[in-house]
Amino acid sequence: MQPEVKTNELKKHSPQTKRKRTLAELAIRYGFLLLMVGLIIFFSLTAEGFASPFSAVFIFQSVAITGILALGVTATLVVDGFDLSIGSTATSALMLSAYVMVVLEMNAFVAVIACLIMGAFVGLINGLLIVKMKVPDLLATLGMMFLLIGLQRIPTEGRSISTGMTMPDGRVTEGVFSPAFLALGRHRFDFFIDNLIPVSVIVLLVIGFLVWVFMELTRHGRLMYAIGSNQRAAELAGANVKRYKILAYMISGVLASVGGILLAARLGRGDIASGNNLLLDSVAAALIGFAVLGAAKPNAFGTVIGALFIGILLQGLTMMNAPYYTQDFVKGAVLVIALVFTFALSRRKGTH
Amino acid sequence: MLNTAVELCEITKAFGENNVLRGIDLELYAGQVTVLMGANGAGKSTMVKILCGVYNANGGAIKLFGKQFNPATPAEAIKAGVVTVHQSINDGVIPDLDIASNLILDNLARPGGSFFLNQRKNRAEAQKIAETMGLDVDVTQLVNELHLADRQLVAIARAMAHKPKLLILDEPTSSLSAVEADRLFELLDRLRESGVAILYISHRMSDIRRIADRIISMRDGKISGTFEGASLDYEGAVKAMLGHSMTDNKIDIPEKGEAIVAIKNMKIRSDSTPFSLDLHANEVVAITGLVGSGKTEFANILFGIEKPFSGNIVLDGKPYQPKSLRQAIDAGVFLCPKDRASNAVVQDFDITKNISIPFLNRHSNFSFLNFASEHKTANQTISDLGIICQRNSDEIGSLSGGNQQKVMIGRWLAQASNLLVLDEPFQGVDIKARRDIGKKIRQTASKRATLVLVAEIDEALEIADRIIVMTDHTIVGDYQNKNIDIGQVLSKVAGQLSQSTELSAHAT
Incomplete structure (x- = not known):
């Protein structure tokens, strides 16, 4: 009985249709990477100085913080959630680290730990709002975003934090950003060329690798993908859905605060105006990641590539003297094209 | 003689290799309430969806007052006079708008209407519709301030605004109390008198008794029985719906092993009769019962999703009180849930x-x-x-x-596992896969207790060593699957008939 059925199955996919389908699949799978390679070649030929190690490192550095935040967004997307509060969590970490060192005059270690705890706590609250209070994810994290934007300005009455500033109570701050902390943003490792690779790039690569390992190689990541695809089925298979959802938002919060720490270390002051673009850029990177390798799902590798893609495009355009205000337009266009890749072209899933 | 309103002729419909409707012949008469009964998966909702233009039939013909009727979209069906009120009330009304807007919503949505709202005119019109329906409400009230029954009546009133020739009601009382349902029935009585053909889908016996002129039973994509006349044969209708065609594969009941699960004095609800039940290794037990008989609640209790009113469970010699599904799984109690698309x-x-x-x-x-x-x-x-x-x-x-x-x-x-519970494992499965699955479940059963929840008697006869009938949240019958008197089992399943109590208020 069985072999008969099997030959029937084979007949259905005649070789020709099969080959056509794989061609389309190849396009979906490698289209975005090919586009990126094409872009690199194009800029190398047309923009002078684009093809150099320094330019490559500059691109990496420009996308490092966005990429780290985007990895956090990816974690929430995996469980079919969304985190709009990452940008403001990052700027809160920026302000908190400055406050701890400059106003409270504590050391770099305390500042980093305080930021990480703050990020985890924000994620926990987000998760509890969504899981326990049943607030829809977009609304809960939107509320958290506003809350944090306001909260980070209260201690200094809306002023940026720097050494020698006057606090609301008339006290003049005497603390400084410790050199160890600033090194996080400014130190460069030697890599064939002296002082080449900044710390933030290393942090991006390490976190990207860790998130990839966690999502693809551990059972926790597997269950989180299951929850994102069919929450009820995951629940009935014994997965602790609530705990994993909260975990995803905590990962997001912690990664956002890491991004904030690196930003603070680069700026060397608690600048309330910086980090405005972080949210949109990192969401874009995570969504572009859907299209990479035809994954059609949130994934760590795609997210990092997505961030790099935007970085390459912007760097290339800048070197070709495109005006700064075209940047957002270009980012938007890339995002829309990537989403078309994901949702229109690779709509092979869930057809039954 | 009554006018034939709708005539279905040899209607077939398949989804992939799954034949859902296998030649439906059916006539519906004007001025008559026809009740449609059928277990889950019998094809009721597919047939309704063909009538109201959601699906297209693969074969056969439908005639509406003698004219060919092939609605391509729900809007077309409504225009032709086939109007459906779906089970979920909120599909039929927009809760955030007032009653008046709800009643004339379809006029508002019609292309070519005036750009600005004429509130006064709309309200007057809505008031008129409400009055003809005997609906005594303030039309400026918001729908979400209404009781369920009133909402349901508004949904039906809205349907009536289309002047239907055939009105289809899909379990309209499933969320109504007895008093609320009565108001609905009064309305249906009036509609019947005005010559509307009504197709009424329900499992509630009290409803069927009150409203039915005729009962159609459906099973396995076919009409399995038509009952009309002065005294309707309710029990016959239930039997036809659950039905039974001789299955060819005989079950050899093996020696059963030791008791793995022992349930003592379990009361599922505060007002249900307590029961005890032992489940043994190397024994496949099927629990059967109508929708709302308590099968689902019982399974939920085994998995810690719900708590019983009283009683205890012993699993493998140890007390068993799971607080979550994970705990149940860790204790070796597995659930293969029904409705795989959404649950599995x-x-x-x-x-x-x-x-x-x-x-x-x-x-x-x-x-x-x-x-x-x-x-x-x-x-x-x-x-x-x-x-x-x-x-x-x-x-x-x-x-x-x-x-x-x-x-x-x-x-x-x-x-x-210690206990494997399979909830409707044959749902949406072709006959070959059904055989394979049944065989596999029996083959692997030697070391565990196995419980299969099925609505259809046939499926129970095909897979189980022992068949347990549940009614009103308790066990009313326990049979070895050997020379079994099917008529007796079916009467037990239909046992709810003898008492005119409410069936489950949440029958879905």
Whole structure:
């Protein structure tokens, strides 16, 4: 009985249709990477100085913080959630680290730990709002975003934090950003060329690798993908859905605060105006990641590539003297094209 | 003689290889309430969806007052005079608008209407509709301030605004109390007098008794019985709906092992009769009963999703009180849920990943997945259950319904259990897969207790050593599947008939 059925199955996919389908699949799978390679070649030929190690490192550095935040967004997307509060969590970490060192005059270690705890706590609250209070994810994290934007300005009455500033109570701050902390943003490792690779790039690569390992190689990541695809089925298979959802938002919060720490270390002051673009850029990177390798799902590798893609495009355009205000337009266009890749072209899933 | 309003002739419909309707012949008469009964999966809702233009039939013809009727869209069906009120009330009304707007909503949506609202005119018009329906409400009230019954009446009033020739009501009383339902019936009486043909889908006997002029039973995509005349044969209708055609495969009841699960004095609800039940190793027990008989609640109790009113469970000699599904699974009590599309299949995963979900612990070291062991289990499951696929990394969505169900069952057979509960394992499954699944479940049953929840007697006869009938949240019959008197079992299942009590208020 069985072999008969099997030959029937084979007949259905005649070789020709099969080959056509794989061609389309190849396009979906490698289209975005090919586009990126094409872009690199194009800029190398047309923009002078684009093809150099320094330019490559500059691109990496420009996308490092966005990429780290985007990895956090990816974690929430995996469980079919969304985190709009990452940008403001990052700027809160920026302000908190400055406050701890400059106003409270504590050391770099305390500042980093305080930021990480703050990020985890924000994620926990987000998760509890969504899981326990049943607030829809977009609304809960939107509320958290506003809350944090306001909260980070209260201690200094809306002023940026720097050494020698006057606090609301008339006290003049005497603390400084410790050199160890600033090194996080400014130190460069030697890599064939002296002082080449900044710390933030290393942090991006390490976190990207860790998130990839966690999502693809551990059972926790597997269950989180299951929850994102069919929450009820995951629940009935014994997965602790609530705990994993909260975990995803905590990962997001912690990664956002890491991004904030690196930003603070680069700026060397608690600048309330910086980090405005972080949210949109990192969401874009995570969504572009859907299209990479035809994954059609949130994934760590795609997210990092997505961030790099935007970085390459912007760097290339800048070197070709495109005006700064075209940047957002270009980012938007890339995002829309990537989403078309994901949702229109690779709509092979869930057809039954 | 009554006018024939609608005539269905040899209607067939298949989804893939799953034949849902297999030649429906049916006439509905004007000025008559026809009640349609059928177990889950009998094809009721598919037939209704064909009538109201959601699906197209594969074959056959429909005539509406003698004219060919092939609605391509719901709007077309409504225009032709076939109006449906769906089970979920909120599909029929917009809660945030007032009653007046709801009643004339379809006028508002009609193209070519005036740009600005004329509130006064609209309200007057709505008031008129409400009055003709005997609906005594203030039309400026918001619908979400109304009781369920009033909402339902508004939904029906809205349907009536289309001047239907055929009105289809899908379990309209499932969320109404007896008093509320009475108001609905009064309205239906008036509609019947005005010559509307009404197709009424329900499982509630009290409803059927009150409103039916005629009962049609459906089973397995066919009309299995038509009952009319002065005294309707309710019991006959239930039997026809649950039905039974001689199955050819005989069950050899094996020696049963020791008791693995012992349930003592279990009261599912505060007002239900307590029962005790032992489940043995090497024994497949089927529980059957109508919708609302308490099967689902009983399964939920076994998995810690619900708590019984009283009673206790002993599992393998130890008291068993799970607080969560995880605890149940860890204790070796597995549930293969019904309705796989929403409760079991993870669409984004391939076959392998779908199989390994519940037992990832076993396929990982220090949380790191061991892909080799995962693939081994998947290949084992695929060959054990005869799952037809190209390779174990095929998308789950590329499999047929029967093969998907095999994957879902294989998921829970991959690890030894103390008690395996399968809720409607034959739902949406073709006959061959059904045989395979049944055989596999029986083959593997030697070390565990096995409980199968099915609505259809046939399925119980096909798979079980022992058949238990549930009615009103308690056990009313317990039979060995040997020379079984099917008539007696069916009477027990239909037992709710003898008492005119409310069936479940939440029958879905």
